[in-house]
Amino acid sequence: MQFQSLINYLSTFISLDENEQDILASKVTHRTYLKNQYMVQQGDVCKYVNFITSGCTKTFYLDNDGTEHIVMFGIENWWIADLGSFITQSPADYNVQCIETTEVIQFTHQNLESLYTQIPKLERFFRKIIERALVASQKRIVRNFTHSAKDNYLIFKELYPKIEQRVPQYMIASYLGITKEFLSKIKSELIFEK
Amino acid sequence: MQFQSLINYLSTFISLDENEQDILASKVTHRTYLKNQYMVQQGDVCKYVNFITSGCTKTFYLDNDGTEHIVMFGIENWWIADLGSFITQSPADYNVQCIETTEVIQFTHQNLESLYTQIPKLERFFRKIIERALVASQKRIVRNFTHSAKDNYLIFKELYPKIEQRVPQYMIASYLGITKEFLSKIKSELIFEK
């Protein structure tokens, strides 16, 4: 059962007794999105924080030219939302679209707030998750500055081998901030180097 | 008095009664760093989260060539630390150095944890601060991808006009991820365009 995935995941960080698990269960909903469906659209308010139990998503920004810039991917056990939009309940900057059929467990803003109050452990847990995400985000900024596109591609493969195998190459290029043509050239160089 | 700056700052987010203020006061220390002193050094454990009451800092990473890459600046009312190092109490990736004489209020890891327990409002407050920082960090990644160096410089001036006036130009170049020479060329173009 889907909810069990969330419990299993949480159990590696905090332990919830039965009562707490019941409270949690009462505050979430499940949903399945089909491939290509949008979980969040730029301009709409991001209503849910989503915990992915299966599937794969991309979070991206559309610039004025209509070009997609991928901010992050999401797979099993990742938390996905337009955080800025969610916390302020204002229009989203990003789109979240499913690359595969994706099952999620959803938390509304109100439910999450009430969970924080009812189960303080959960607030602590989310604080820590967000701290880690912030650290990772800062590291990514530095990486982008200090490495060439080729190095960044190699680092990406190291860090997210599972993602590399599941998403098309042009999306990886977008995530790395380079063109698909250039990534293609990088890959052919790498093959040549062996 | 320095501690009052922290209270004033906090009061715009949460209200603390006298008892809570006393608890807070008992868990922090003050320190003044001179210009050029290091608050954190790459390789050491980051022992404190610092709230700046006056002064200016830069947080930077030294790459293998010994080149400085500035991750962020800090001024009054900013929280400064190597967060990754602080939360895991492992060696820091970054250096924090003072650009001006800088006064801070410091929280050790242990004191902060105990404050979170004694004053849950504070844990909530920090969660929100970190959420915002994460949103800002993600936006910066996208900005770097979607804009030219010139645009990024103009955006930086918009976002942090106070910082621009306080730090030398070569540090701004480093923050923007470009060379000092190139920033100089950008500026001369901008003057020319008027």
Add this chain to the structure above:
DNA sequence: CGAAAATTTGACATGACTCAACTGGAGTGG
């Protein structure tokens, strides 16, 4: 099998970097 999508390849353009020389101000000491 055929159409659409993804990837590759090549010619050319350009933004940003490197390196070296130069300018100009801000101390500092005689």
Add this chain to the structure above:
DNA sequence: CCACTCCAGTTGAGTCATGTCAAATTTTCG
């Protein structure tokens, strides 16, 4: 108060990484 040095900033020539555009090829999938 001048001469000297030091540091930040500027400028220019040449180079390199990456982008653009268009065409060719390969893969995916109905």
